[in-house]
Amino acid sequence: MKFNPGQYIREIRREISKVTWPSRKETTVSTGMVFLMVFVAALFFFLVDQVLSTAVKLILAF
Numbered sequence: 001m002k003f004n005p006g007q008y009i010r011e012i013r014r015e016i017s018k019v020t021w022p023s024r025k026e027t028t029v030s031t032g033m034v035f036l037m038v039f040v041a042a043l044f045f046f047l048v049d050q051v052l053s054t055a056v057k058l059i060l061a062f
Contacts, residue, residue, distance in 0.1 A: 022030070
């Protein structure tokens with residue numbers, strides 16, 4: 001099979017036309033949710049790290 005650049009470009013355009021792009025509002029809400037979840041995860045791991053650090057210090061103090 002021989003490569004046809006024109007056919008390739010037509011297929012790309014056809015596939016891109018099938019994509020449903022998110023609205024500006026959907027993108028903003030999704031971005032906000034990602035930042036919120038990153039903050040929650042960071043807070044969770046910070047708290048777990050503090051608890052484990054305190055526990056190790058107490059164990060090693062004996």
